[in-house]
Amino acid sequence: MVEEICHICDDRATGKHYGAISCDGCKGFFRRSIRKRHNYVCRFNKCCDVTKNQRNACRSCRLQKCIEVGMKSNAIQNERDAIGKRRKPEAETEELLDGLLKSEKLCQQLRSSVSYDCGKVKTWRIEDDRRATLDDVGKSIHQQLVLLVEWAKSLPQFTRLSMDDQ
Structure with missing residues (x-):
C-alpha cells in the first residue's frame, strides 16, 4: 500500500477531502477558512512555501494552494451540531434557574x-x-x-x- 501525501503541505494524507487529497490539518484549515469567510493577505507576494513545517506561516498562500489542488468550497456541508452553539433555554429550564437563584x-x-x-x-x-x-x-x-x-x-x-x- 502506497502512503498518500497531502497535495497542499506534503504531510501524510488521510484521504480525499473536499475534492483534493489532503491531511486532516489542511482539511480543517480549508473548512474553517470557508465557513468563517476569512480573507487572508500574504505579506510576501503570494509565493510562500506551504510545507508540513511551514504551513501555518502564511494562511493566504495555504488557502490559495488548497484551491489550486482542487478543494471545492461548495463541498463543505453546513454545520450540524457545532460545539459552542447556544440554544435558548426552555421555559421549564428558566423556571428551574430562577428557583436556584432565589x-x-x-x-x-x-x-x-x-x-x-x-x-x-x-x-x-x-x-x-x-x-x-x-x-x-x-x-x-x-x-x-x-x-x-x-x-x-x-x-x-x-x-x-x-x-x-x-
Whole structure:
C-alpha cells in the first residue's frame, strides 16, 4: 500500500477531502477558512512555501494552494451540531434557574446572618490527657446555647416574635 501525501503541505494524507487529497490539518484549515469567510493577505507576494513545517506561516498562500489542488468550497456541508452553539433555554429550564437563584440568595442571607463574633462566650480549655467531666459537657452545652441565641437575635423574623415565643 502506497502512503498518500497531502497535495497542499506534503504531510501524510488521510484521504480525499473536499475534492483534493489532503491531511486532516489542511482539511480543517480549508473548512474553517470557508465557513468563517476569512480573507487572508500574504505579506510576501503570494509565493510562500506551504510545507508540513511551514504551513501555518502564511494562511493566504495555504488557502490559495488548497484551491489550486482542487478543494471545492461548495463541498463543505453546513454545520450540524457545532460545539459552542447556544440554544435558548426552555421555559421549564428558566423556571428551574430562577428557583436556584432565589435559593442561593436566601442561603447567602442566612450565611451573612451567622455571627462569627464569639465575644460573649468564654473560651475554656481542658488538658489534652484528661477526659471531659459532666461539668465540662455542661459548659460546652451552655457555650453552644449562647451562640445559638446570639445567632437567633440577628434574624429579623426572630425579633418580631413575642417574648414568650422567643
